[in-house]
Amino acid sequence: MDITLHDAWTPGAIGDIAALHARHYAASHGFGAFFEAKVARELGDFLLRFDPGRDLFRCATAQGRVLGSLVLDCGEDPESAHLRWFIMDPALRGQGLGRRWLEAAVGQARRIGAPQIHLWTLAGLDAAAHLYAAAGFTLTDEVEAEQWGRRVTERRLVLPLTPRC
Numbered sequence: 722m723d724i725t726l727h728d729a730w731t732p733g734a735i736g737d738i739a740a741l742h743a744r745h746y747a748a749s750h751g752f753g754a755f756f757e758a759k760v761a762r763e764l765g766d767f768l769l770r771f772d773p774g775r776d777l778f779r780c781a782t783a784q785g786r787v788l789g790s791l792v793l794d795c796g797e798d799p800e801s802a803h804l805r806w807f808i809m810d811p812a813l814r815g816q817g818l819g820r821r822w823l824e825a826a827v828g829q830a831r832r833i834g835a836p837q838i839h840l841w842t843l844a845g846l847d848a849a850a851h852l853y854a855a856a857g858f859t860l861t862d863e864v865e866a867e868q869w870g871r872r873v874t875e876r877r878l879v880l881p882l883t884p885r886c
Contacts, residue, residue, distance in 0.1 A: 722812060724788070727780045729773065734780055735765050737787035741808050750843060752869045764806055767794055777829045779822050781813060789813045793826040795833055801879070802830040804840040807849075814848070823856050830882055837881045844874035853878050 727734075743757035771778060777793035788810035794803040804826055809819050830838050840858070842849055862877035 722783050724813070725782045727782065729778060730768055730771070731780060731782060731787070733785070734787050734790070735761055735768065738764055738780070738790045738806055738808070741787070741790070741810060742806070745808060746869075749845065750869065750873055751871050756869050760806070764792075767792060767805070770796055772796060775833055777826055779825070781809075781818065783812075789818065789822075791819075791822040791826060793829050793838070795830065795835060800836060802826075802833075802835040802838045804838055807840070819852060820855075823852060827856065827880065827882070835882060837879050839877060839879045842876050842878060844876060856880065 739757050739761035742760045743752070746752040746756055767776075768778070772795075775795045777791070777795075779789075779791045780787045781789040789808060791807045792805045794805050797803050804823075807819070807822070813819075827838065838858075839861075840853070842853070844863075858878040858880045860876055861879045864875050866873060866875050
């Protein structure tokens, strides 16, 4: 498969990224239309305020479809960059792309002087948990929630960043 990597929005990105999330989380956690709509709405809002000097947006396409994405949202909270919409289609997994994108996000956060990066994930996503742990993220909060239509355990992970001299 011929994969093209993008550092900016590409046509269809919002819908494709929302669809990737919807399919994955419907299968893994039973999420429905509310979740897909929230992903699409929030991703669209982010892209309208996207600042390439501050934020990071990555996506991978093949045959006109987005098959992977990662966002570092640095405009939401000056105290913490937010890692969001990090997902890979099964066809892209296991090739090191996710690890490289995560390293790029950490590098971007350091460049802009963010004191930390945080993300929210769910219990049961073991491959993602392993990737985050290998990058130095640690669990800071764990809550039971029903905001997605069924009860799940949400986990907040944080990577403190120290300035490089």
